[in-house]
Amino acid sequence: MTLLELSHVSQAFFTDRKRTRAMVALHDVSLSIEEGEFVSLLGPSGCGKTVTLSLMAGFLQPTEGQVTFKGHPIAKPDPHRGVVFQEYSLMPWLTVRQNLLFALRSSAKALGHPFEKTSAIRRADEALAQVGLAHAADRRPNTLSGGMRQRVAIARLLAMDSDVFLMDEPFSALDEQTRSELDRSLFELWRRDRKTIVFVTHNISEAVAMSSRIVLFSSSPGRIIDQWRLDEDFDRTPGSPAARALADQIRALLPSTFDSNDELEGATIT
Amino acid sequence: MPDRPVHRSADERALAQALAEAPANASVIPVRSLHGRHGLKVASQVLLGLAIGLLIWEVFALVLNSNGSPLGFPYPLETFERLGEYLFAGRSLYGHSIYEHLLASIQHLLVAFALAMVVGIVLGSVLGYFGRIYAIGMVPVSIYQMIPGLAWLPVAILMFGLGDDSAVFIIFAVSSMVITIGVSSGIRMVPPVLVQAAKMMGASGAAIFCRVLVPQASASIVNALRLGMSSAWRVLIAAEMIVGTGVGLGYSIQLTRDLLDYMGSFACITIICLVGLLIDRVVLAWAERAMRQRLGLEEA
Ligand SMILES: Nc1ncnc2c1ncn2[C@@H]1O[C@H](COP(=O)(O)OP(=O)(O)OP(=O)(O)O)[C@@H](O)[C@H]1O
Ligand SMILES: [Mg+2]
Numbered sequence: 001m002t003l004l005e006l007s008h009v010s011q012a013f014f015t016d017r018k019r020t021r022a023m024v025a026l027h028d029v030s031l032s033i034e035e036g037e038f039v040s041l042l043g044p045s046g047c048g049k050t051v052t053l054s055l056m057a058g059f060l061q062p063t064e065g066q067v068t069f070k071g072h073p074i075a076k077p078d079p080h081r082g083v084v085f086q087e088y089s090l091m092p093w094l095t096v097r098q099n100l101l102f103a104l105r106s107s108a109k110a111l112g113h114p115f116e117k118t119s120a121i122r123r124a125d126e127a128l129a130q131v132g133l134a135h136a137a138d139r140r141p142n143t144l145s146g147g148m149r150q151r152v153a154i155a156r157l158l159a160m161d162s163d164v165f166l167m168d169e170p171f172s173a174l175d176e177q178t179r180s181e182l183d184r185s186l187f188e189l190w191r192r193d194r195k196t197i198v199f200v201t202h203n204i205s206e207a208v209a210m211s212s213r214i215v216l217f218s219s220s221p222g223r224i225i226d227q228w229r230l231d232e233d234f235d236r237t238p239g240s241p242a243a244r245a246l247a248d249q250i251r252a253l254l255p256s257t258f259d260s261n262d263e264l265e266g267a268t269i270t
Numbered sequence: 271m272p273d274r275p276v277h278r279s280a281d282e283r284a285l286a287q288a289l290a291e292a293p294a295n296a297s298v299i300p301v302r303s304l305h306g307r308h309g310l311k312v313a314s315q316v317l318l319g320l321a322i323g324l325l326i327w328e329v330f331a332l333v334l335n336s337n338g339s340p341l342g343f344p345y346p347l348e349t350f351e352r353l354g355e356y357l358f359a360g361r362s363l364y365g366h367s368i369y370e371h372l373l374a375s376i377q378h379l380l381v382a383f384a385l386a387m388v389v390g391i392v393l394g395s396v397l398g399y400f401g402r403i404y405a406i407g408m409v410p411v412s413i414y415q416m417i418p419g420l421a422w423l424p425v426a427i428l429m430f431g432l433g434d435d436s437a438v439f440i441i442f443a444v445s446s447m448v449i450t451i452g453v454s455s456g457i458r459m460v461p462p463v464l465v466q467a468a469k470m471m472g473a474s475g476a477a478i479f480c481r482v483l484v485p486q487a488s489a490s491i492v493n494a495l496r497l498g499m500s501s502a503w504r505v506l507i508a509a510e511m512i513v514g515t516g517v518g519l520g521y522s523i524q525l526t527r528d529l530l531d532y533m534g535s536f537a538c539i540t541i542i543c544l545v546g547l548l549i550d551r552v553v554l555a556w557a558e559r560a561m562r563q564r565l566g567l568e569e570a
Pocket of ligand 2: 049050051168
C-alpha cells in the first residue's frame with residue numbers, strides 16, 4: 001500500500017526580505033513511499049532533503065504539486081507521521097518518561113483516543129526498553145549523551161506508534177562509532193517491525209548499510225536523479241563487495257550532479 | 271638550569287590531594303578542604319569591594335569638607351550611626367518611623383509591580399506567540415519603553431493628580447514595558463524545533479503555548495520580572511520624590527534635602543541601596559536559579 005506520495009512537487013522560497021527573488025529548492029519531485037519500506041533520501045547539503053521531509057510531515061505546503069498520506073492531501077503535521085529531528089528536540093524540563101507521556105497525551109488528544117495514564121506509562125517504558133534506555137526513564141535530557149537523546153526521540157515515535165518515521169539526519173551530530181551503532185540498531189528495529197522509515201542522510205555508506213531503497217537527490221534545483229532498490233539478500237555489511245559496488249555507482253553519479261563549484265564545496269558526501 | 275618549582279594555586283593543591291586520597295576507580299571524588307574555603311573567598315571578595323566603596327566615599331567627604339563646604343558632606347560612619355538610630359533607636363524621620371517609610375515605598379512598589387507583571391506577562395506572551403502582530407505591537411511598546419520614568423510625570427499627574435496613585439502609575443508604566451519586552455523575546459527565543467516536535471505530536475496551539483513555550487521561556491520570564499523589579503525600584507524613589515506621596519523613602523530624601531539634613535538623606539539612600547540589593551540578589555536571583563534548575567536548562 002502506498003503510504004506517502006509526492007506528485008510533481010516543486011517548492012520555492014523567497015531569498016530576500018523584499019521578496020523580489022525566489023530560489024527553487026525542489027523541482028518536479030515525484031516519489032511514493034510504500035508501507036514497510038526503508039527509504040533513504042541521499043544527496044549533498046542543500047539539495048532539499050529536509051524540505052522533502054517537511055512536506056511529508058506537513059510542516060510545509062508544496063508551492064506546486066501535491067503531497068498525500070494514504071491518499072489524502074496532508075494539511076498539517078500529525079502523530080501518524082512521526083519525525084526525528086536533526087537537532088535535539090526533547091523538552092528539557094521533562095524527564096525522559098515524561099517526554100514520552102507528553103507525546104502520548106498530545107497524540108491521543110489529537111487523534112481523539114482516550115488517554116489512560118497507567119497504560120501510557122507502560123507503553124512509554126516498553127518503547128524505552130526497545131531502544132535500550134529503560135534505565136534512563138527518570139533522567140533529564142541534559143544528562144543524556146547525544147546518542148541517547150536521539151534514541152529517546154525514536155522511542156517517542158515508537159510509543160506513539162506512528163505509521164511512518166521521518167528521520168532527518170538523526171545521527172549526523174554524533175561521532176562515527178556511535179552513529180554506526182545506532183544505524184545498526186535502527187536497521188534491526190526495522191527488520192523486526194517493518195515500520196515504514198524515510199531516512200535522510202548525506203552519507204553514502206550509511207544509506208547503503210540500511211536502506212531497502214535509496215533515492216538520490218541533486219541540488220540547484222533539488223530533484224531526484226536516480227533510485228536503487230536493495231533486496232532482502234543484498235549484503236549490506238560495510239566493505240562487502242556488493243555494498244562497495246553500489247557506493248561506487250552512486251559516487252560516480254555525483255560529480256555531474258553538481259551544477260556549480262560552490263555546491264561541490266558544500267557537499268559533504270563521504 | 272634547575273627547574274623552578276611550578277606554582278600551584280590552593281585549588282590545584284586541593285584537587286591533587288583529593289585525587290591522591292580517592293579510591294583508584296572513582297569517577298567523582300570528594301574534595302574536603304575546599305568547601306569552606308570557597309565561602310570564605312566569596313565573603314572576603316564582597317567585604318573587600320565594600321571597603322573600597324566606603325573608602326571612596328570617605329575620601330570624597332574628606333576632600334569636600336576640607337574645601338570648607340558649608341553644609342558638611344556626611345561621612346560613612348556618621349551616616350551609619352544615623353541609620354542605626356532610625357532603625358533601632360526609633361528616631362523618627364519627619365513624623366514617621368523609617369519602617370513606615372520603607373513600608374510605604376514597598377507598598378507602592380508591590381502594587382505597581384503586580385499590575386506591571388500581569389500586563390507585561392499577558393502582553394509579552396501575546397506578542398511573543400503571534401508572530402504577525404509582534405512587528406506591529408513592538409512599535410508602541412518600544413516607544414513607551416523609550417520614555418524615561420520621570421517623563422511619565424505629566425501623564426501621571428493629569429490622570430491621577432499628586433500623590434500615591436501617580437507614583438504607582440509611573441512605576442507601573444516603566445516596569446510593565448520592561449517585562450513585556452523580556453517576556454516576548456523569551457517566548458520568541460524558544461527553539462523552533464521544540465514547537466515543531468509538539469506539532470508533530472499533535473499538540474494544539476493552546477497546548478503548545480502552555481506546555482512548551484511558557485515552560486521553556488520561564489527562566490527568561492523570571493529574568494524579565496527581575497529586570498522589571500529593578501527598574502521599578504529605581505523609578506520608585508524618583509517618583510516618590512516628585513509627586514509628594516507624604517510618606518516613603520523617596521519622599522524622605524526629598525524632605526531631608528529640603529531641610530538641609532543631608533545625613534538623613536544619606537541614611538535613606540543607604541537603606542534604599544540595601545533593600546534593592548536584597549530584593550534583586552537574594553530573592554529574585556534565587557528564584558531565577560531555582561527556575562533554571564527545575565527546568566533542566568542548566569547542564570547537570
Ligand atoms: N524555510 C526556508 N526559507 C528559505 N529557504 C529555505 C527554507 N528551507 C529551506 N530553504 C532552502 O532550500 C534549500 C534546500 O534546503 P534543505 O534544508 O532541504 O537542504 P538539505 O538537503 O536538508 O541540506 P542539509 O544536508 O544541509 O540539511 C536550501 O538552499 C535552503 O536554503
Ligand atoms: Mg537538512
